[in-house]
Amino acid sequence: MQKSIIYFFCFFVFFTNSFSEERKKFLMLKNNKVNVRYGPGFDYPIKFIYKKNKLPLKVIDKKENFRKIIDHKKNNGWIHVSQLRKSKSLIATSNKILFKKPTKYSKPLARIEKGRLLIVKKCEINWCNIQTEKFSGWIEKNNIWGEIN
8 A cells, every 4th residue: 555655656746747847848939820819729719819930938838739828028828739849949038249159259240139039050058059030140048038949
């Protein structure tokens, strides 16, 4: 009896930890037009529509094939998983400088405005190599919203 209680407890701890990790991950929009709904189903009305491909979103809950998301402006709602994919993008939460190399002492290339969508090529400890429209370079990881999966 005592062994079964221990097994149940271990299973419960493992299940809740893996579920909470799943809920905290970032995904990004797969398409240019994505419906966000009031609830986790196609029967729920559309709350608003995203029109920004690759926008990073944080998953805060899930139910069957729907994910409850929140964006960098604190908008939230439910999106079908077919409209989401692994995140490769970030949003600048403050004005930033784009550098040629991953150091503040390298050549500055451009000023990145707050709210700019950044497509990530790769990340290192404190820096990410990004592309945004016609510019490509390195930014510091501070003051960005999103996470690379």
